[in-house]
Amino acid sequence: MAHPQVLRDMALFVEVAKRKSFSQAAAALDVPISSLSRRITQFEATIGLRLLDRTTRKLVLTPYGEAYYEQALRLVEEAQRSFDELIAQARGPSGLLRIAAPPDGWAFDHLPAVVAGFMSEHEHVRVHLDLRPAVADLAAEGYDLALVTDEPREASMIARRVGRLATGVFGAPDGLACTGMPTLPEDLARHAAVVAGQTSVQASWRLSRAGETRTVTVSGAVSCNSPPLARRFALDGRGLALLPLLDAEADLRAGALVRVLPDWSGPPLPVSIVTTSRLMPAKARAFIEFAARQLGASLMPGTPEAPDASPVYALRA
Incomplete structure (x- = not known):
């Protein structure tokens, strides 16, 4: 039977290896860096192997550390999930849930209601919502999950499709x-x-109408890395933009933008929730199930393709 201190040190090692930083791990664990470093050093001395190579600039896992991390991570995550489920059985999901999401119009319009509805059902969960243009490094930055509108590039990401965003071409009336x-x-x-x-x-824009699809090459003097910024350029008359309909709704009502080729639509943007593990705390699993129902009904209602309602999370290769 493993000594309790070994299990605690294993959990400390996993946190440091996951973040590749003593300072970030210490902040997440709310312990002094010196204490954390001392415990890891003693842990390495106990097993007689160096697990981490420390330099003044970076921290990397040794081959022994890589092998041990894979095994220890599964054990720590399983232990955490068992603990969370025990707590959840007693009083429901609890704790701070950290969520990253893109600063897009649909996120501003829909996520506050989703979060408010979720918290009304789970009074012991607190939520921090971080809007950021780039997909967060969930493990290193301490997020439980992230909402994204593109396919995760990392093979380690677990993704669940929760909705789709219809798109179309928009432009400023004066320019048109x-x-x-x-x-x-x-x-x-x-x-x-x-x-x-x-x-x-x-770029090549693929537009569809009633089963007919056409691809056209477009160009302009400006490009950017986000739909909200493209919308701003379109509002300023810099060119036509392919945007999510939800992002352009307010501008359409105000007459600041008009829909170009309203019978034609661009490819829908998938909205997914991503995590780094299938072994999630109860608060994260509960939010994913709730958000899948809410966003699936509101982002693109009435379309033939329904969002994935399955509780199985697919690994994206």
Whole structure:
């Protein structure tokens, strides 16, 4: 039977290895850095192997540390989940839930209601919502989960699809009054475009209507890395932009933007919740189930493809 101190040191090692930083791990564990470093050093001395290589600039796992981390992580996560489930059985999900999400219009419009509804059902959970343009490093930065509108690039990410965002082409009325309103997708090639999501000022837009699909190459003088910024450029008359309909709703009502080729839609943007492990605390699992129901009904209602309602989380390779 393992000594309790060994189990505690294993958990400390996992936290340091996960974040690759003594300072970040110490902050997350709320312990002094010196105490944490001393415990890891004593742990290495006990087993007779060096698990971490420390330099003034970085901390890396040794081959022994890599192998041990994979095993220890599963044990620590399983122990944490068992503890969380025990607490959840007694009083329901609890603790601080940290969520990262993109600073997009749909997030501003829909996430506050989702979080408020979730907290009304789970009074022992506190929520911190962090809007940020880039996908967070969940483990290193201490997030429980993140909402994303693109496919996770890391093979270690576990993703669940919870909704879709319909998209369309939008432009400022004054600019279109000068250049003329496009009537066919091919007309877009003769208009300036604001390219979002890549560094090139040229892109291929795929538009669909009633089973018909056309692809047109667009270009312009400006590109950016986020739909909200593309929307701002479109509002300023810098070109047409392919945007989520939810992000453009208020501007449409105000007359600041108009829908171009309203019968044609761009590819829907998938909205997913990502985590780093299938072994999640009760607070995270409860939020994912709640958000899947709420967002699936509100982001793109009435579409043939329903969001994934399965509780099984698929590993994206």
